Amino acid sequence: xxxxxxxxxxRSWHDAxxxxxxxxxxxxxxxxxxxxxxxxxxxxxxxxxxxxxxxGSADPIVAAVWCADLAKVPLLNEDLEFFAAVSADDxxxxxxxxxxxxxxxxxDYASKDPVSSLGFLYVMEGSTxxxxxxAGHVRATFGLTDSRGLAYYSSGDRRRWAAYxxxxxxxLLDESQQRRVLETADEGYRAIAGTIxxxxxxxxxxxxxxxxx
Numbered sequence: 001x002x003x004x005x006x007x008x009x010x011r012s013w014h015d016a017x018x019x020x021x022x023x024x025x026x027x028x029x030x031x032x033x034x035x036x037x038x039x040x041x042x043x044x045x046x047x048x049x050x051x052x053x054x055x056g057s058a059d060p061i062v063a064a065v066w067c068a069d070l071a072k073v074p075l076l077n078e079d080l081e082f083f084a085a086v087s088a089d090d091x092x093x094x095x096x097x098x099x100x101x102x103x104x105x106x107x108d109y110a111s112k113d114p115v116s117s118l119g120f121l122y123v124m125e126g127s128t129x130x131x132x133x134x135a136g137h138v139r140a141t142f143g144l145t146d147s148r149g150l151a152y153y154s155s156g157d158r159r160r161w162a163a164y165x166x167x168x169x170x171x172l173l174d175e176s177q178q179r180r181v182l183e184t185a186d187e188g189y190r191a192i193a194g195t196i197x198x199x200x201x202x203x204x205x206x207x208x209x210x211x212x213x
Contacts (some may be wrong), residue, residue: 002172003165006122006185013189016132021200022192026134029141034201036138037083038091041153042099042195043124044076049103050120053110062114064171069160070125075151082149096196102191109184115177118168119184123192125164134157 015022021037025031051073054066110117118127138144138153145152172178 002178002181003168004146005178006119006184008027009182010123010185010189011175013186017189017196020196022196025200027137029137031141031148033083033142034086034090035144037080037086037111038095038199039195040076040079040083041088041091042095042199043127043152044073044080045096045099046102046106046191046195047072047076047124049106050117050124053107053114053117054121054203057110057114057117059114061171062118065118065121065164065167067164067167070121070164072128072152072155075155078151079149079213092198092201094201095195098195098198102188102195105187105191111205113180115172116180118172119181119186120188122168122181122185123188127192128152129133129156129158131179 022031022035023049025035051071054062055071057063057066106117106120109120135150135153138150142149144150172181
């Protein structure tokens with residue numbers, strides 16, 4: 001089944017992303033707010049393109065997998081509105097650039113091979129599910145008392161994930177289609193790794209470990 005193959009073949013990406021300075025700071029509750037907001041802004045760029053292309057696709061396999069309850073852009077908009085005091089100028093240009101490059105890649109695949117774009121959906125939906133384990137760290141780090149500012153990170157739903165996984169397994173039966181989805185999932189994780197790497201770099205004015213010496 002495609003979901004089993006995706007999980008097995010992308011395991012190393014999960015481990016690599018968890019070892020980034022961004023993820024370590026998030027779990028350690030030392031992540032600066034501007035970098036958290038930077039991730040939300042980057043993911044909005046990526047997901048706005050992905051969700052628009054999937055929702056508008058005429059491909060029957062994409063239509064069989066996509067469901068409106070997978071949409072995350074409204075949640076990201078809600079979070080970014082809550083953190084509106086963080087200026088767009090505070091988000092490193094490299095982060096925006098990485099997100100825009102990923103969005104362009106998504107558009108390219110969605111145009112030439114719509115089914116393959118389901119690999120990108122796997123990457124982003126899996127990120128949301130993983131956010132369930134990180135929401136508590138975000139809440140503690142930034143003193144959030146309810147879901148405001150945390151709508152995206154707290155949106156993971158195991159029942160929704162199970163329904164999505166069933167649709168993927170039922171729709172993607174052809175070996176060549178599975179292979180293309182596996183390839184784009186790998187490419188998607190590579191793009192996310194680039195975005196997270198940009199978020200891991202201290203922004204102008206942020207303290208660095210050398211400052212403590």
